[in-house]
Amino acid sequence: MKGIEHWTAKRTDTGDVRLFLWQKKAVGAAKGTILFVHGSSMASQPTFDLEVPGRPHSSVMEWFAERGFDTWCLDNEGYGRSDKSRPINCDIPNGADDLEAAAAHIGKPLLVYGISSGALKAALFAQRRPERVARLALDAFVWTGEGSPTLEQRRKRLPEFQARHRRPIDRAFVHSIFNRDHPGTADAATIEAFATAILELDDSVPTGTYVDMCSKLPLVDPEKINVPTLVMRGEFDGIASIEDLLAFYARLAHPAKQFVVMEGISHASFQQKNYLACYHILHSFFTQPEPVYRG
Numbered sequence: 001m002k003g004i005e006h007w008t009a010k011r012t013d014t015g016d017v018r019l020f021l022w023q024k025k026a027v028g029a030a031k032g033t034i035l036f037v038h039g040s041s042m043a044s045q046p047t048f049d050l051e052v053p054g055r056p057h058s059s060v061m062e063w064f065a066e067r068g069f070d071t072w073c074l075d076n077e078g079y080g081r082s083d084k085s086r087p088i089n090c091d092i093p094n095g096a097d098d099l100e101a102a103a104a105h106i107g108k109p110l111l112v113y114g115i116s117s118g119a120l121k122a123a124l125f126a127q128r129r130p131e132r133v134a135r136l137a138l139d140a141f142v143w144t145g146e147g148s149p150t151l152e153q154r155r156k157r158l159p160e161f162q163a164r165h166r167r168p169i170d171r172a173f174v175h176s177i178f179n180r181d182h183p184g185t186a187d188a189a190t191i192e193a194f195a196t197a198i199l200e201l202d203d204s205v206p207t208g209t210y211v212d213m214c215s216k217l218p219l220v221d222p223e224k225i226n227v228p229t230l231v232m233r234g235e236f237d238g239i240a241s242i243e244d245l246l247a248f249y250a251r252l253a254h255p256a257k258q259f260v261v262m263e264g265i266s267h268a269s270f271q272q273k274n275y276l277a278c279y280h281i282l283h284s285f286f287t288q289p290e291p292v293y294r295g
Contacts (some may be wrong), residue, residue, distance in 0.1 A: 001059075001062045001065060001066075002022060002024075003022050003024050003025055003049065003060045003061075004022070004023040004024075005020070005021075005022065006020075006021040006022070006023060006105065007020060008021060008102060008104070008105035008141070009018065009101065009121060009138075010077065010097060010098060010100075011101075012086075012097075014086065017077050017082075017083045017086065018083045018207050019074055019075065019076075019077065019082045019083070019084060019098055019101055019102065020074065020075045020080060020081035021072055021073070021074045021075075021102055021105065021106075022045055022049065022061075022073050022074070022084045022092065023070065023071065023072050024049070024059075024061045024066060024070075025063055025069060025070055025071075026068050026069050026070045026071075026073045027065055027066050027067075027069060028068050029068065030068060030069065030070045031067075031068040031069055031112065031287070032069050032111050032134065032286060033069065033070040033071075033072065033108045033109070033110055033287065034064055034069050034070070034071045034072065034110070034112075034113060034262050034295060035072045035073070035074070035077075035099070035102060035103070035106065035108060035110045035111070035112050035113070036048040036060070036061065036071070036073040036113050036114075037073075037074075037077070037095075037099065037104065037112065037114035037118035037119070037121055037122045038073065038075070038076065038113070038115065038118050038119045039115050039116035039117050039140070039209075039268075040116060040117040040203060040205065040209040040210060040213075040232050041173070041174075041177070041205050042079070042174075042194075042198040042202070042205070042280035043075045043079045043080025043081070043082075043198070043201045043202060044073035044074055044075050044076075044079075044122070044195065045075075045080065045201075045253070045295070046074065046081060046194055046197035046198045046200075046201070047073070047115070047268075047270065047271075048060050048061050048071075048073045048270065049061045049062070049073070049198055050190075050194060050270075050271070051193070052189055052190050052193045053189075054189065055187075055189070055190060057276065057279070058190070058193075059272050060275075060278075060279060063279055064279075064283070068113075069286070070108075070179050071269065072102070072106060073131045073157065074094060074098060074099075074102045074119070076090060076094075076097070076098045077090050077094060077098055077206075078090035078166070078205065078206040078208075079105045079201075079202060079205060079206070080201045080202065081201065082098075084219055086208075087287065088165060088208070089163060089164075089165045089166075089206050089207045089208035089211060090165075090206035090208045090209075090260060091184060091208030091209065091211065091212050092120050092121055092124060092208065092209055092212045092213075092216075092219055093124065093208075093219075094122040094193065094208065095117070095118075095120075095121035095208075095209070096121050096125045096128060097215050098121070099112075099121060099122065099125040100125060100128070100132075103125075103129070103132045106283040108194065109131075109132065109133065110133055110134060110136040111134055111135045111137075111286045112125070112126065112133050112135070113137040113139065113159050113282060114137070114138060114139065114141075115139040115140050115268075115269065115270075116139075116140040116267065117209035117213060118143075118211075118222050119138040119139055119140060119141040119142075120136065120141065120142070120209075120212075120213070120219055120220065122136060122137075123136065123138055123141070123220040123225060124220050126225050126227050126229075127221060127224045128221055129211035130225075130226050130227050133227045134227070134228075135227065135228045135229075135230070135285060135286060135288075136225070136227050136228065136229045136230070137229075137230040137232060137282055137285060138229065138230065138231050138232065138242075138271065139232040139269050139278075139288075140232075140233070140234065140237055140239050140267050140268075141231060141232075141233075141239075141240060141245065141248070142213060142217065142245075142246065143217065143220070143222070143240065143245065143248035144218050144219050144244055144247075145214075145217040145240070145244070146241065146243070146244050147240075147241030147242070147243055147244055148238065148239055148240050148241060149238045150180065150181070150238040150239045150267075151213060151214055151239065153180075154213070154214050155214045155215075156211060158210075158211065158214045158215060159212070160216075161207040161210045161211050162211055164207060164208070164288060165206060165208075166204040166205060166206055166207060166252075167204060167205060167206075167207050167210070168203060168204045169198070169199070169202065169204060169205055170199070170203070171181075171195045171199065174191065174194060174195035174198055174199075175191060175195065176265065177267060177268055178267075178268065178271075178280045179236075180238060181236045181237060181238040181266040181267055181269075182235075182236035182266045183241070185234075185236060185264060185266045185272050185273060185274075186266075186268065186271050186272050186273060187273055190271050191271065192218070194268075194271050201279075209223075214232060215237060218250050222248050222249075222251040222252045222253065222286060223251050223252075223253050224253065225252055225253055225254070226253045228252055228254055228257065228285075228288075229254060229256075229258075230257070230258045230259075230260065230281075230282075230285045231245055231248070231249050231257075231258070231259045231260070232260050232262060232269070232278070232281060232282075232289050233245055233259075233261050234261075234262050234265035234266050234267060234272070235260065235261055235263050235264060235265055235266075235271060236264075236265065236266040237265070237266055238266070238267070239266050239267060242261075245259070246259070249283065256288075258285060260281050262274065262277060262278060263277070263283065265277075266277070
């Protein structure tokens with residue numbers, strides 16, 4: 001399936017920032033418009049439009065496009081093909097600004113899916129601009145960070161992350177994403193294809209999301225997120241404890257909310273062996289009929 005390249009500009013005090021967007025159109029009449037938001041250590045196309053030989057439906061964008069959704073992703077500032085020129089660490093609020101620019105470019109109410117720090121960006125965007133968000137899906141999300149083994153380890157390097165705007169990544173680092181929580185949840189061919197696609201675009205990424213997740217949580221207020229929300233948590237994900245997420249979930253303002261634990265999955269859901277279960281969960285949420293009665 002052919003994709004379409006788009007560019008938009010985010011206005012800042014120091015000038016416009018060019019942002020790259022990638023679209024795969026719905027097959028047939030569009031049932032909705034999805035915006036996928038990537039995490040801390042990779043750009044959008046490797047995450048959401050990955051092709052792996054022998055792995056059917058490896059591209060989540062194509063899977064949803066085949067089921068009637070216009071699908072979009074964007075590279076946040078500092079990642080992939082988007083502008084990397086500003087001397088900033090591209091933190092989570094800055095990433096939420098990117099989503100606002102992307103939403104203005106797309107021009108429709110969005111079904112928003114974010115993973116890891118992308119989930120934080122998506123949640124903050126929904127908090128700021130609920131009129132832009134039809135439904136919100138937060139995968140590998142973290143609220144306060146309490147009880148997170150991943151963040152506990154990452155905080156040991158916080159001074160290093162605070163000292164510079166970018167951090168290097170390589171193939172071994174990508175492998176560590178899949179080995180840190182529960183090795184075996186992803187197959188080797190997918191991990192290698194994912195690593196290759198990431199490293200073709202970036203050999204370093206911004207430090208801002210790491211700094212924020214280690215030292216500035218919570219960054220969003222669930223009582224101010226007034227849109228239908230799905231919280232997705234991998235069974236073995238180390239980025240957030242169940243208790244942290246359930247406390248967030250309980251405080252969500254909108255009555256239409258769901259919490260799902262995904263069996264046999266660690267952190268990078270769409271690159272896991274059980275990726276089709278993730279698609280099913282997300283598709284069910286995005287196609288849920290609107291209520292005919294609201295009390």
